[in-house]
Amino acid sequence: MRLYTLIGILIVPALGLVPGASVAAPNGAQLFARNCAVCHGADGNGGVGVPLALPSFQSSVPDSYLFKTIRHGRPGRVMPAFTQLSDAQIHAIVEYIRTFAPGKPRHLSDKPVKGDPQHGKQLFAEHCAKCHGARGQGGEGTGVTFSRPRNLPIMPPALNNPGFLGAATDQMIKATLMNGRKGTPMVSFLKQGLSEQDIDDLVAYIRSFQEHPLHPGQKDFKTIKPTIVYDSPYDLKTTVENVKRAAIGRNFKLIRVQYLDQGLVPAGKENTHRVIVYFCNFNFLNQALAIDPRVGLFLPCRVTVVEHHGKVKVYAINPERLSHLFNNYELNKLCDQMHDTYRDILEEATL
Amino acid sequence: MRTARPFTVCLWALSLAAGLWVSGPARADQLLMARSMQAFPEAMLALQESLTHHGYTVSRVQRVDIGLKKMGFKTDKYRVVFFGKPKQVDELASRYPDLIPYLPLKIAIFAEGDNALLVTSSPLQLASFFHHPELKPVFEQWNHDIQAVLDDLRTSD
Numbered sequence: 001m002r003l004y005t006l007i008g009i010l011i012v013p014a015l016g017l018v019p020g021a022s023v024a025a026p027n028g029a030q031l032f033a034r035n036c037a038v039c040h041g042a043d044g045n046g047g048v049g050v051p052l053a054l055p056s057f058q059s060s061v062p063d064s065y066l067f068k069t070i071r072h073g074r075p076g077r078v079m080p081a082f083t084q085l086s087d088a089q090i091h092a093i094v095e096y097i098r099t100f101a102p103g104k105p106r107h108l109s110d111k112p113v114k115g116d117p118q119h120g121k122q123l124f125a126e127h128c129a130k131c132h133g134a135r136g137q138g139g140e141g142t143g144v145t146f147s148r149p150r151n152l153p154i155m156p157p158a159l160n161n162p163g164f165l166g167a168a169t170d171q172m173i174k175a176t177l178m179n180g181r182k183g184t185p186m187v188s189f190l191k192q193g194l195s196e197q198d199i200d201d202l203v204a205y206i207r208s209f210q211e212h213p214l215h216p217g218q219k220d221f222k223t224i225k226p227t228i229v230y231d232s233p234y235d236l237k238t239t240v241e242n243v244k245r246a247a248i249g250r251n252f253k254l255i256r257v258q259y260l261d262q263g264l265v266p267a268g269k270e271n272t273h274r275v276i277v278y279f280c281n282f283n284f285l286n287q288a289l290a291i292d293p294r295v296g297l298f299l300p301c302r303v304t305v306v307e308h309h310g311k312v313k314v315y316a317i318n319p320e321r322l323s324h325l326f327n328n329y330e331l332n333k334l335c336d337q338m339h340d341t342y343r344d345i346l347e348e349a350t351l
Numbered sequence: 352m353r354t355a356r357p358f359t360v361c362l363w364a365l366s367l368a369a370g371l372w373v374s375g376p377a378r379a380d381q382l383l384m385a386r387s388m389q390a391f392p393e394a395m396l397a398l399q400e401s402l403t404h405h406g407y408t409v410s411r412v413q414r415v416d417i418g419l420k421k422m423g424f425k426t427d428k429y430r431v432v433f434f435g436k437p438k439q440v441d442e443l444a445s446r447y448p449d450l451i452p453y454l455p456l457k458i459a460i461f462a463e464g465d466n467a468l469l470v471t472s473s474p475l476q477l478a479s480f481f482h483h484p485e486l487k488p489v490f491e492q493w494n495h496d497i498q499a500v501l502d503d504l505r506t507s508d
Contacts, residue, residue, distance in 0.1 A: 033505060038384040038468055047463055073379070080379035226480035227449050255418070260444060263410030264437040264455065274444060274451065278413075282422040285415070289426070294382065294470045296415055296429055297459040304451050306444075317452040321480070325381045325472055 026089040028096030035082060036093065044100040048078060048293075050154050053100035056182040060175050062108055066094045068167035076329035077138065077158050078292070106175060113170035113203040120205025123198055127189060128159075136160035136209050140330060141291060154184050160209035174203050221324040228342050232305070232312040232350040236273065239305045239312050242349035243277045247303070249348070250341060252279040255300050273307040284334075292331045298322060301338070303345060314350055316342040381476055383494075385501035387467045388508050391428040391460070394467035398432060398460055401503040405496045407434040410455055429461040443489070450481060456493060458500075469504055471497060 033042065040046060044053035051057065070090050073081035082090065098105075125134070132138055138158030157164060177199045180188035189199055232239040244254055260274035280300040288295045304315045319342070323335035387394040399409050413431040420426065435455030444451050458471040474493035478486065 033386075035379065038386040042386060042388060042466075047468075080381070082379045084378065084380050222479070226477075227452055229449065258411075260451065260454065261410075261437060261440055263433070264408050264435055264440055271441065271444075280418060282419060282424060286419060286424045286426075289419075289429075293429075293461060294384070294459065296431060296461065297457065297470050297472060299415065299431065300413060300418075302452070306448055306451060308445075308448060313448065315448070315452045322472070325476065 026086070026092035028092035028094075031085070031089055031093050032096045035085070036097075039078075044097065046154065050157075051183075052097050054181070054183050055101045055103070056180070056184070058098065058101035059103060059106050060179065060181065061172060062105055062169070063094050063098075065167045065169070065172060066097060067091065069163065070094070072163050072166055073327065074158065074161050074163035076327060076332075077161055077163070078326070078328050079163070080327050081163075108169060108171040108175060110169055111171060113174050113200050113207075115197070115200035115202070115204030117201065117204040117208045119198070120201035120203070120208075123194070123202050124205050127192070127194070128202070131156040131185060132159050136206065156185075159206050162210070165207070165210050170203050170207060173206055174199055177202055221321060224318060224321040226318050226321045228316045228318050228339070228346060230314045230346040230350045232314055234312060234350070236275065236305060236307040236312050239314060239349060240275050240277060243303045243305060243314065243345060244279075246345040246348040247277065247279040247301070250281075250345065252281045252301065254279050260304065275305045277303045277305070279303075284338075288331070288334050291334065292326055292328045294326060295331060295334075301342075303342070303349075314346050316346060318342075381473055383471050383473050383497055383501055385469045385505050386463075387469065387504040388465075389467060389504075390465055391462040391467045394469075394504060394507075395428075395430065395432075395460060397504055397507045398458065398469065398500070401500045402432070402434045404503075405500055406436060407456075407496070408437060409434045416461075427462040428467075429459070431457050431459050433457045439489075443486075447481065447483060447486065450477070450486075453477060453480075456497070458497070467504075469501060473497075 036049070036052075038047075039049035040052050041049075045051050046053075067090055069079065070082050070085070070093060073079045075081075085093075124132075124136070128136075133156075136159035138161070139156040141155060159165075176186065177189045177194075178196070180186050180191070189202075190196070194202075232242075234242065240257065244257070248254060255278035257275060257277050259270035259272060260276055261270050278300045279302075285299060288299070298317060298319065302316065306313050306315065318339060319335035320339040323332045387397065389397060395412075402409055409432060411433045413433070415431060416426045416429040419429070433455045434457070440454050444454060456471070456474070458469055460467055460469050462468075474490040474497065478490045
């Protein structure tokens with residue numbers, strides 16, 4: 001009897017079953033505002049993320065698709081994995097997302113679709129590759145107007161992405177192909193003249209991407225150093241001049257040269273042994289912002305020259321290491337390029 | 352016509368799981384982002400006020416959009432706000448020079464229609480870059496403060 005009482009004391013409160021006690025349910029609206037609105041818009045009308053409020057989107061995706069997408073994200077396609085949220089919190093967000101559009105989502109079974117992937121491959125090249133890419137890699141860029149014009153209301157999703165393949169059921173993909181998505185360039189392929197069997201074949205081909213998932217630019221980021229550092233054999237002043245010359249020589253425009261603590265301490269009180277050289281290649285900047293406007297966080301380009309105990313060192317962030325934060329494979333290429341540029345500038349300045 | 356057999360389904364499931372694991376999905380908390388319902392000029396002002404309120408000095412604002420426009424590119428308002436605590440920046444730069452490229456802290460702010468978006472990397476990321484135990488509380492404090500600043504911006508109207 002005592003044992004049962006003890007169990008009751010320990011377990012019942014933990015389950016929130018004490019009469020009168022209540023555990024506050026997660027607030028979907030608040031969670032959405034905090035975690036999703038920045039990309040999908042406060043009203044779900046889209047931004048860098050897809051327009052969740054679109055009725056044709058809402059009606060064609062089951063709750064499980066939304067749940068899994070939030071939980072696992074889209075590796076390399078900006079949408080991150082919300083691993084820090086509990087299941088209850090994600091369910092609350094899904095419930096809130098459903099308030100954006102009236103009506104219930106179309107009921108879709110979990111039954112796999114059977115089709116001929118070889119024929120599907122042929123159809124994919126004819127009908128889908130133009131938007132979704134030859135290998136289902138999706139459209140380029142980050143989405144709807146994220147501070148700059150885009151020519152599509154949404155970015156064609158990457159159908160070969162493991163996050164998409166894990167979240168979307170065969171029946172969901174089939175329904176999208178059959179009905180299209182009103183308000184987006186995705187048309188009904190039934191209306192385009194394909195038969196239901198053709199569509200099944202397409203689904204089978206899309207599902208086959210799972211056998212060879214693409215992971216472009218995949219690397220073990222943890223092994224990459226966050227900072228690029230070179231020792232300089234020159235004095236501080238000469239090294240700063242060398243950095244400026246090396247940057248200009250690589251088509252960068254010098255933005256400004258300042259002390260590290262300039263603006264933080266009163267003018268004249270700065271530590272003159274830490275000098276930042278800012279520079280920019282506006283073509284490169286514009287290209288990077290078009291791929292992912294969030295990357296401005298690490299711009300303009302900067303090299304810091306530091307004299308410490310008579311030794312001069314030159315420092316830069318390592319874009320290769322930081323690219324992982326953005327979850328954007330397209331951006332990784334530019335970050336690798338920027339890493340090489342920093343390395344070359346630092347090498348030349350300290351040669 | 353090919354049919355999906357249990358073995359094939361298992362193989363798919365395994366390859367999918369492996370795909371998600373190998374690609375190490377980027378976690379949402381690595382970048383701190385917020386949408387302010389205010390227009391850009393008001394959000395910019397609110398950001399600087401909030402940073403000051405939380406004990407930071409704004410050292411500079413980089414006008415990225417001005418530079419781009421001068422070079423003939425089209426862009427909406429885009430700024431990077433640099434901030435820090437003067438004494439802390441000095442001490443950290445002296446003791447941990449590898450941290451210098453990440454100092455002072457910064458938040459990118461840019462217009463999206465009638466709203467403004469704010470982005471910064473989570474200072475907790477720095478803890479995975481720099482393994483000095485004494486730096487951990489510093490990064491945690493920065494993270495706490497920046498989250499508070501972003502909350503201010505989310506709720507301001």
